[in-house]
Amino acid sequence: MFPVRPLADTVIVALFVCLPAGLAVGAGCSDGGGETHDDPGKTGSGDARTGWVADVEAPLPVWLSETGIYADGTGTVPGPGAIVYVPTHPLWSNGADKERLLFMPPDARITPEDDPAEPWAFPVGTVLVKSFSLDDVDGRTGAVKIETRILARRSAGWLYALYHWNADGTEAALARADWRATPLRLMDAAGTTFEYTLPGRLECRGCHEAPGPTPVLGIARWQVPAELTDVFSRPPAPADVGAFARTPAETEALGYFVGNCAYCHNGRDTSENAAFSLEPPDAVGNTVEQETDSSASGVGVRVVPGDPEGSAVFEAVVLARAADYPGDLKPMPPLGIDRVDPRAAQALRRWILELGETDAP
Numbered sequence: 001m002f003p004v005r006p007l008a009d010t011v012i013v014a015l016f017v018c019l020p021a022g023l024a025v026g027a028g029c030s031d032g033g034g035e036t037h038d039d040p041g042k043t044g045s046g047d048a049r050t051g052w053v054a055d056v057e058a059p060l061p062v063w064l065s066e067t068g069i070y071a072d073g074t075g076t077v078p079g080p081g082a083i084v085y086v087p088t089h090p091l092w093s094n095g096a097d098k099e100r101l102l103f104m105p106p107d108a109r110i111t112p113e114d115d116p117a118e119p120w121a122f123p124v125g126t127v128l129v130k131s132f133s134l135d136d137v138d139g140r141t142g143a144v145k146i147e148t149r150i151l152a153r154r155s156a157g158w159l160y161a162l163y164h165w166n167a168d169g170t171e172a173a174l175a176r177a178d179w180r181a182t183p184l185r186l187m188d189a190a191g192t193t194f195e196y197t198l199p200g201r202l203e204c205r206g207c208h209e210a211p212g213p214t215p216v217l218g219i220a221r222w223q224v225p226a227e228l229t230d231v232f233s234r235p236p237a238p239a240d241v242g243a244f245a246r247t248p249a250e251t252e253a254l255g256y257f258v259g260n261c262a263y264c265h266n267g268r269d270t271s272e273n274a275a276f277s278l279e280p281p282d283a284v285g286n287t288v289e290q291e292t293d294s295s296a297s298g299v300g301v302r303v304v305p306g307d308p309e310g311s312a313v314f315e316a317v318v319l320a321r322a323a324d325y326p327g328d329l330k331p332m333p334p335l336g337i338d339r340v341d342p343r344a345a346q347a348l349r350r351w352i353l354e355l356g357e358t359d360a361p
């Protein structure tokens with residue numbers, strides 16, 4: 001543990017951990033690397049925050065550089081007071097690198113709940129930020145920032161916002177309040193163009209307001225990042241995915257469900273087929289040799305031990321995204337994702353094959 005230190009130093013600690021020299025933010029803090037941050041979860045006394053993040057009731061500035069989220073125009077240095085974190089089980093989003101920042105009013109704390117049905121309380125003034133970058137696109141090298149998403153707790157409720165970065169990566173502009181999903185055409189290093197969709201406000205809410213306790217999905221039960229130690233009013237109850245798994249392959253599959261499925265599939269919305277829970281205690285029992293709901297978009301058995309291609313879960317996550325997919329299942333997750341997650345495909349395949357082995361658990 002560090003002794004009490006001024007906040008500015010804390011931010012620098014986070015930067016050193018996340019940013020190998022010469023890399024832009026996003027590359028250094030990507031999901032896949034499994035980095036741990038040394039001790040960025042400190043808040044300290046006094047208020048280091050500047051700009052809009054220190055006054056979320058004010059209208060959002062048109063330019064991201066005026067929000068206080070980053071200390072520089074290019075979004076390389078998190079703004080004063082930023083806490084950098086990575087959720088335990090990140091959402092896979094078309095292979096983009098993501099950087100997440102948390103800003104909180106001085107001395108404010110998040111109150112976790114032990115009861116899964118109870119919302120975690122985020123104090124008014126909490127700002128959560130997620131910036132997406134892609135490597136080597138549109139003729140630029142390294143991490144190219146595409147969009148910065150914001151969730152902020154105002155006294156009247158949660159605010160959603162999106163800033164879209166300009167082609168030089170020097171500034172990002174606020175999308176207007178009722179913005180819609182916007183497809184972009186980007187070019188990869190080989191000169192091939194591909195589509196990348198900036199989600200609209202409805203898509204944000206489709207995921208973040210799926211029936212769960214709060215719209216915050218990455219600082220939640222099953223998701224508490226180890227580096228966030230001092231932001232809670234009391235330690236969250238331990239929630240270890242591995243405790244519900246019998247093998248490493250099963251742990252990986254259950255972790256994937258937490259990050260990518262269980263914010264909809266959590267048993268809370270009984271009017272939808274997403275009602276079947278994929279939360280760690282339920283996921284195995286609700287999938288292995290279980291038929292899809294009669295009203296689902298496709299008929300099948302969710303997991304057939306030993307047969308990935310014959311399993312509706314694998315079909316929905318992997319096969320249903322192919323242009324020539326002959327089946328009826330909707331691709332999962334149904335929003336915000338344009339491409340198959342190769343790590344999910346591998347993890348699900350491994351788990352389902354293992355379930356079919358004669359000495360499987």
Ligand code: HEC
Binds near residue numbers: 201259
């Ligand atoms: C496909 C579902 C999906 C869509 C669409 C989506 N999000 Fe998220 N978002 C998530 C998940 C899951 C997390 C937590 C896991 C992670 O960060 O990888 C998250 C994390 C975040 C975070 C960090 C705080 C948190 O909740 O953990 C912010 C900020 C955010 N999203 C804002 C937005 C905004 C604004 C939009 C719309 C422009 C949006 N998101 C669209 C699923 C989605």
Ligand code: HEC
Binds near residue numbers: 261276329334
């Ligand atoms: C944004 C909310 C949302 C997310 C995220 C989501 N689903 Fe779904 N899912 C639904 C809805 C709504 C349905 C019902 C529509 C249908 O049957 O196609 C559904 C249906 C399904 C079905 C078929 C119905 C059944 O009874 O089995 C499967 C399988 C499934 N989801 C698996 C997944 C998996 C695996 C993930 C994570 C990769 C996932 N879903 C993520 C909302 C979601």
